[in-house]
Amino acid sequence: MGKWKIVCFLSLLSILTYFSGKVALKGEEILRIHIIANSNNPKDQFVKYLVRDRVLKEYSQELKNLKGIKEIEKFIGNNLQDIEDLAGNVLIENGLAYGAHGELGNFDFPTRLYLDTVYPKGQYKALKIILGEGKGDNWWCVMFPPLCLVGEIEEKGVFAEPSGEIEDVEVEYEYFILNLLKKIIEFIKKIFS
Template sequence: MHAVLHKDKSMFKKIAAAIIYTVLFVFLLLNCYAEKVNRDLSDSMIRLHIVANSNSTGDQALKYRVRDAVVGYMSEKAKELKNKGNAISFIRNNIREIEQVANSVLVKEGINEYATVSFGKYPFPSKRYGNIILPAGFYDALKIEIGEAKGENWWCVMFPPLCFTEDAKGELDEEYLNILKEELSDEEMKIIINDGEKEIPVEIKFKIVEIFQESKIKLTGLFRGLLAVE
């Protein structure tokens, strides 16, 4: 009897170990998939991120005035940007001028705050832009922080230029969709195209990317918070 119980216990441990290893393997596969999709998306576009000083009515209104000034400055330039490399070069060569445009709004309004502009990789939640929807993740972005930058955000896509489209729906035209198609796989294009006709497997893939990237963003924020405390 003792031998049988020992054998059953040993078999249970093997089954449990097999299940754990399988779950870990699937988890790693899904995480690798989510990372690849986010990396490819980030490599193909640049986001625009503006953070208000606070959530007061005045600061939120100021955020939109800064947005209008910056978008107005960049709208004509955007037409000359045919790929992400062009867009990055433009940002790096003009980042101080963009900062001046943002601060000119604050000066005009008599606001005793300062806007800082930076370019880097920042976390973004899932966002819908007309005919595309981007999963949460880390993206290259031009970031404008007004004052203490503790207010609600405004997001857009600088390249391809969704911020500067004349279409009120913010839809990408065929030219810029083709630019994305050159950078992304067919599967990745299906994930981000918002045509209301997503197949269930595509929706599942989008959700996988969203869940894993949102978890990564939260963990990154947690670690940064712990480091800040230390």
């Protein structure tokens, strides 16, 4: 009976993993925005999100109106200095003088799940914004197709002004695989109880 449970568990795990999201196709035109924090200090991590919010808020309407990845790349290339300046201004407003650097190019990324799509390890076009030394955790999303520029971002309060002191911010991490395993275990308990 024990082997049967293991086979069921592994089969269920395979099915749930397969249906939990789609895989981005090789060669599919994808452009990411990738923001790398100066460090993992809570203030540096918090300001990374402020930079994200400001950049997306400032440029989301223009980017939504562009057709295709080539137009978006051209727009970003023409506005790269303004994007760097905008990010630098957010840092200055928050008492950080280490500056920001922007790059548009092809960069290596590990396998990641974003919304319902798995993006396999590989090189992807990206607007990379490096804050200070760029040694902290990063944030990214897909700019094209415009997954991080959709209207629901504003509805969820992504662009809301922060409240409280930056030092009081706690970072909470979630792990996709652990959450999936918890759901699978709960499901199996229901089946066998």
